[in-house]
Amino acid sequence: MEVRREKKHACGTICLKYLLFLFNVLFWLAGGAVLAVGVWTLVEKGDYISLLSSGFYATSAYILIAAGVIVIVTGIIGCCATLNEMKSLLIVYLILLLCIFLLEIIAGVLAYINYQELDEELKQNLKVTMQQKYQQPGEESITQAVDKLHQEFKCCGSHNFSDWSDSVWIQAAENERLVPDSCCKTPGELCGRRDHPSNIYRVEGGCITKLEEFLLSQLYILGAVGIGIAFLQLLGMMFTCCLYWNLKEDPY
Numbered sequence: 492m493e494v495r496r497e498k499k500h501a502c503g504t505i506c507l508k509y510l511l512f513l514f515n516v517l518f519w520l521a522g523g524a525v526l527a528v529g530v531w532t533l534v535e536k537g538d539y540i541s542l543l544s545s546g547f548y549a550t551s552a553y554i555l556i557a558a559g560v561i562v563i564v565t566g567i568i569g570c571c572a573t574l575n576e577m578k579s580l581l582i583v584y585l586i587l588l589l590c591i592f593l594l595e596i597i598a599g600v601l602a603y604i605n606y607q608e609l610d611e612e613l614k615q616n617l618k619v620t621m622q623q624k625y626q627q628p629g630e631e632s633i634t635q636a637v638d639k640l641h642q643e644f645k646c647c648g649s650h651n652f653s654d655w656s657d658s659v660w661i662q663a664a665e666n667e668r669l670v671p672d673s674c675c676k677t678p679g680e681l682c683g684r685r686d687h688p689s690n691i692y693r694v695e696g697g698c699i700t701k702l703e704e705f706l707l708s709q710l711y712i713l714g715a716v717g718i719g720i721a722f723l724q725l726l727g728m729m730f731t732c733c734l735y736w737n738l739k740e741d742p743y
Contacts, residue, residue, distance in 0.1 A: 507734040511573045514727045519566035521720050526559025528716070532709070539640065539702070541632040542620055555713070561591065562720070569727070578735055585731045592724045595717050613706075617699050618649035625671065626660040638673035644705070646698040647674035647691050654697075 533552040565587045572580035624630040625637050641647060647670055648654035655661050655670045668683035674691040675682040688694050 507730060507737060508573050508576070511727070511730040511734055512570060514723065514730055515566045515569040515573065518569065518720075518723055518727060519563055521716075521723060522559050522562025522566055524559075525555055525562060525716060525720070528712070529553070529555025529557075529559055539636055541636045542617060542640070542702075551713075558591075561587075565591065569731075573734070581731055581735045585728060585735070588724050588728050588731070592721060592728075595721055595724075613699055613703060617702070618654055621649055621654060622658045625658060638671065640698050640702065641671065641673040641692065642678070644698055644701040645676075645692050645695050646701050647693060647695075648697055649699045650697040652686055652691060652693050 529552050532555065565584065568580065568587065569584045571577070572584045620633060621637055624633040626634050652670055652674060655674075660666060661668060661670070667681060669686040670683045670691055672678050672680065672683045674686075676690065676692065682690065685691070686693060
């Protein structure tokens with residue numbers, strides 16, 4: 492009877508080990524995905540950082556990269572603790588999971604609050620930034636970001652194409668354009684001299700609305716990824732506690 496009980500206990504421990512190992516593999520993959528999203532945000536969408544007076548967008552990308560690295564390292568620790576049945580390392584792993592879980596909750600709340608501020612900042616500053624800094628000396632990053640914004644989101648101006656009539660660059664005596672060439676559906680040298688809807692993104696809406704939609708979609712993606720990882724963490728903490736308790740009771 493005692494032998495059967497010990498065999499059952501040993502079988503339960505082995506099952507928990509493999510479940511926790513499988514969890515760590517999934518957790519490691521999730522960390523890699525978060526890291527990839529952070530790098531992609533910084534590399535592919537980094538031009539838009541210059542259009543924002545706050546560092547929220549850049550900070551969020553760096554936080555994603557840091558979170559991805561931490562999750563990957565935590566997953567590696569979890570694998571080592573599980574395969575080697577090291578109770579002390581399991582405790583460290585459990586504490587790391589709990590800390591990451593709490594940080595995710597705090598980050599989620601801060602992201603929601605900061606998005607409201609970022610949205611207001613966009614409405615107040617994007618139009619002025621375009622009108623005052625586009626094609627001005629020393630503002631190459633702004634010019635590049637605005638051109639990319641026009642082409643990627645198929646828009647012209649902050650609210651609409653008429654915003655460019657008050658632009659410092661457009662009002663310059665030597666400038667023949669009515670809008671930047673990047674507003675054109677088929678960009679070319681001096682194509683911005685015609686502001687007809689067939690030539691420019693005139694009726695598609697302003698860039699501010701599309702940029703807001705993009706930032707909101709990014710927030711939804713981050714939220715979905717965060718919820719998924721949080722669910723995995725809860726499972727991981729449960730498996731870790733069970734495995735630790737089983738190892739504690741193990742007679743050998």
